[in-house]
Amino acid sequence: MAPGGNGTEIGCESCHGAGSVHVKKGGGAGSIVNPRTSPETCFKCHQDKRGEFSLPSTHPVLAGKMSCADCHSPHAGDMVAEGGTNFGGINSTCLKCHTSQGGPYVFEHEAAREGCVTCHSPHGSVNAKMLKARNQNLCLQCHFQQQTAPGVILIGGRDHSSFLTRGTCWSAGCHEAVHGSHVSSSLRF
Amino acid sequence: MNTNSTLSSFRRPAVLVGAGLCLLAGLLPAADKKEPPLENYLDLSAGYTLQKGDRPGFQKFIQADKDGFGGVEGLFLTKELNDTTTLVLQGHALAGNRDYLLDLTITKNEVGFLKFGYKEYRVWYDGLGGFLPATNFRRQLYNEDLAIDRGNLWFEAAYTKPDHPRFDLRYDLFTRKGTKDSLAWGDTGLAVNSANVRGLLPSFWKIDEKRHQLAANVVKTSDQNSWSLGLRYDKGDYTNTRNENRRAGEAGFDRKVTQKEGQDYDLFQVRGSYENRIHDKLMVTTAVARTTVDTTLSGSRIYGQDYDAIYDPAFLNRQQRDEGFFGLHGESQMKQTVANVSARYRPTEHLVIVPAFRFEKIDWSNKVDFEETNFGATKLPINDEVEADSEKNWKVISESVEARYTGVKNVSLNLKGEWTKSEGDLSELRLLEPGTPLQAVSIDRDTNFERNTQKYAATANWYVRPGTTVAVQYFYKIRTNDYNSPRDNTVSTADRYPAYIANQDFETNDFNARLSTKLGATLRSVTRYDYQKTTIRTQDLGLAFDQSANMTSHIIAETLTWNPLNRWYVQGGINVVWDTLRTPASALTGAAGGLVKNSDANYVDFNLGSGYALDDASDLYFDYSLTQSKDNFVDNSTRTVAYGSEAKRQLASVTWTRKLDRRTSVTLKYAYAKNDDVPSGGFANYEAHLFYGKVQYRF
Incomplete structure (x- = not known):
């Protein structure tokens, strides 16, 4: 935490809410806000994602059938648990649920190596199938x-x-x- | 699932659920506060809709059954079985929505736990096909009410005795079954005329996937280090079919195409990790995994009078170039090795440096044989035995350095550089009539590729004063892909994907800034701006570099939260988005003119929510949302199929909750939804009234 005291509100409680009951109870589910049950915690800062999840073609996050944490690791460094020096390879997050799209194929589409996001907007799109362009x-x-x-x-x-x-x-x-x-x-x- | 706006059942959670809960909690009678909390609850609910218009489209929007639903919306039960053993049961069962959960956990302190559960939920799709404004053409060929059910059955046992290694064994069964729409639309000569066919007829997928997963882990943790070893075995199979109707309703041309894709695979993985706190300032983490996947492939693409037809070379409505295949059988093997190592070094109180390294090697071999089918100009069948195989080998090396600095008062800084280098080889061979005197080489190609990526990111947070934060983030990323085919028999033909691309460069600049602040005692504001620009430059073999794409997006977002009274909150938010994807195709003339329009994805999303505590036992909530995409649709249906988005969707709801006594509360909700869609010619419009009620009993 940065010294100076102005940022003391920014910590665990900025996402998980007040933790006094949680501490008093010795931890455990049900005694503190779990952002996995609602995306509202994430939308507080990532307002643009609320808009994307409201579009006609989207993952069912607002419907409560998925959560932000299904794809993102909020406690890890750069949020997405794949690519770069992360242990998971590119596309591994998508292929957890969309296994058949991962092949194998005798003749592959090179775009898949660039990542699913080359063609798809994973948070939502005005286009069917979350396509970047229709x-x-x-x-x-x-x-x-x-x-x-x-x-x-x-x-x-x-x-x-x-x-x-x-x-x-x-x-x-x-x-x-x-x-x-x-x-x-x-x-x- | 929240308890106020239970309609995430009606799709959209209340804007400020937490504040809503506080309303009621803050006004509870003092006597209630002295009672011990009631942790367990049972929620019974039901919902019903009155709706007209595109019913599947409405269902896809709310992700709930258009004909209503009801049942147990929530069950939570904890029970102390004895002094050391606890049972926790969670669940729901909403008939109609096919939304089920049974999650049972039995925990024995300092020994371990057992978990058992089953979860199933449905995702709805709209099978609406295309619409041609120029002739007001649209066809419905089947029930467009489509849905996929996802299921997960699990069992887990863990041994968690303190100061001992932790053992964990888990079994999962994942299923995915149902129907969903496909964008590979069938062509029709009825929209314009038989000489100018357009792809407009709706298609659909039948999905049937299943995967068993067994995983075992052992973890040992001490003050200074921890290590883990894991094994995973997956066995899965799927048979998915895409069903397409070509020239439906046209005498002599009407035929159905069924494409089957099948897999039966076994995955085996062994992995380990080690984390060591070398001293107070340095911690090193490393992990390694080895994975093999063996797959049996199958498939076919057959034209016929009905779906799932058997190949018939004399099928009456066959047409020239009705290409397909059957009897596909093949095998694939993938071997992957991944290792990474990272260190967390804290040389001073305010500086943390994290260097990291990752290595990945993949070897993939695929081989299939099948009977390829086609029809010539006189509709005579042309069949070939085909063998095709490919070998792919590549290595990826990634390095990164991240530094976090908090030495400036009320400021945190984060810098990261990341470099990835990938190179490999792809060889492809496709033979016609292999092993016979008629053997011919269709494709014989070897492609070397090299990819280099650099990414630089900087983040700064300035805590201006308590309650006010300014956050800015920028990253620059460039990737260069180079392809070289030392062997390629397709150079003289038009069919030579992907060897035709020789070089490709992707470049992205991304910036966002956010200001969170309090505007007085009762008003809080969060303002955010996002900018991203990506260009793609492509060079095809023997040609010059050309900018093949230019993508730009601007997003302005604002959220205001107002708490004028302890019993009243109001929250409003808006996103205004300008999003464009430009390629040079829109500027072409002649026969190519007017075919490809600019791809814009501009939209506005607005939401407003409010909650008011009517008395010490009742709350009232109001929500309104508007999502409107604008200026994204150009009607060029005289030249081709008109694509784009121009729609306005609104949802308004009012919710009343009342706490009848310490144990019982009720919720009633009414919502109104309306959708107006231009590119579909109104066929995706709908209007709906939604009614919902819930009773919660705590015990």
């Missing part, structure tokens, strides 16, 4: 290439103008295996 830009953010001819949209060297009239890359029947495929290196299905 249209073709979701894929083009990585797959847009220098255009070498006018009036076309070259992706992977092939003009996709006519294909994109049908919809997005993954909902037009062309690249449905977004997490990886056993049969097609272009992730057809």
